[in-house]
Amino acid sequence: MQHEKLIILGSGPAGLTAAIYAARAELKPLLIEGAEPGGQLMTTTEVENFPGFEHGIQGPELMDVMRKQSMRFGTRFEIGYVTEVDLASRPMKLKTSEKEFTCDALIISTGATAKWLNIPSETKLRGKGVSACATCDGFFFKGKDIAVVGGGDSAMEEANFLTRFANSVTVIVRGDALRASKVMQERAKKNPKISFLFNTGIEEVLGETAVTGLKIKNLKDDTTKELSLQGLFLAIGHSPNTKLFAGKLDLDEVGYIKVKPFGTDTNIEGVFAAGDVADHKYRQAISAAGTGCMAALDAERFLANRE
Numbered sequence: 001m002q003h004e005k006l007i008i009l010g011s012g013p014a015g016l017t018a019a020i021y022a023a024r025a026e027l028k029p030l031l032i033e034g035a036e037p038g039g040q041l042m043t044t045t046e047v048e049n050f051p052g053f054e055h056g057i058q059g060p061e062l063m064d065v066m067r068k069q070s071m072r073f074g075t076r077f078e079i080g081y082v083t084e085v086d087l088a089s090r091p092m093k094l095k096t097s098e099k100e101f102t103c104d105a106l107i108i109s110t111g112a113t114a115k116w117l118n119i120p121s122e123t124k125l126r127g128k129g130v131s132a133c134a135t136c137d138g139f140f141f142k143g144k145d146i147a148v149v150g151g152g153d154s155a156m157e158e159a160n161f162l163t164r165f166a167n168s169v170t171v172i173v174r175g176d177a178l179r180a181s182k183v184m185q186e187r188a189k190k191n192p193k194i195s196f197l198f199n200t201g202i203e204e205v206l207g208e209t210a211v212t213g214l215k216i217k218n219l220k221d222d223t224t225k226e227l228s229l230q231g232l233f234l235a236i237g238h239s240p241n242t243k244l245f246a247g248k249l250d251l252d253e254v255g256y257i258k259v260k261p262f263g264t265d266t267n268i269e270g271v272f273a274a275g276d277v278a279d280h281k282y283r284q285a286i287s288a289a290g291t292g293c294m295a296a297l298d299a300e301r302f303l304a305n306r307e
Contacts, residue, residue, distance in 0.1 A: 014295070022300065032077075108271065
């Protein structure tokens with residue numbers, strides 16, 4: 001069984017930033033990359049809102065730069081993902097499919113996964129007009145006609161935000177009414193750029209190299225038609241990658257890890273959470289990186305106090 005002072009789970013902006021800070025503090029962190037090395041930015045094309053890159057940077061390139069920066073200070077990487085954890089024992093125990101580890105401190109930055117429609121055409125055009133982050137990609141749709149899928153508060157918020165750039169926004173809702181709060185509904189309904197399609201499902205995203213439209217279905221009479229547009233935004237929620245920690249850490253009703261105010265401490269001493277795994281509000285690369293820094297500093301203090 002391999003013992004480590006600090007293990008970091010997840011290799012997105014939060015995990016890699018935590019690794020940079022922890023390695024510079026000579027904690028010799030081991031980072032276990034997870035099922036999706038690099039996180040959500042690996043499926044993002046142009047990233048224009050991450051500080052330090054005047055002309056933008058491709059998502060996979062940004063992750064590669066951060067990875068190399070963490071390696072420069074001594075971060076070690078383990079390919080794979082954790083399948084079992086024992087957070088009650090001291091030291092804590094973790095298992096992957098091939099190895100077993102113990103550690104004195106643990107930073108969880110396993111992220112969250114956007115909910116998708118799970119149709120082949122959506123997957124093919126992801127990052128080419130199909131997105132799950134309006135604040136990340138809305139800028140690229142200036143003057144275009146786009147659609148937002150969803151009927152909750154997130155969908156209304158994204159639709160309103162996207163009208164800053166888009167020519168028109170069509171909100172597609174499977175049900176016959178919105179689930180959003182009354183305030184959010186009224187705000188969207190008063191926006192002249194927003195229209196609604198209720199009782200509607202998406203059969204196919206049209207386009208070869210970029211989105212050109214949607215094939216939609218009326219769920220009441222099963223009729224189909226094509227809708228011409230250049231972008232599709234999914235706003236049907238995110239799922240935090242926390243199944244491994246259910247019953248072992250305090251999670252909120254959706255499954256996000258609860259952290260103590262003004263920090264990254266969880267309810268278990270020596271366990272810290274950073275990034276989208278604990279953030280259902282902002283979900284940005286830069287905010288994830290910020291909490292990764294915080295988690296590393298919190299872990300450093302925790303380990304110093306133990307010693």
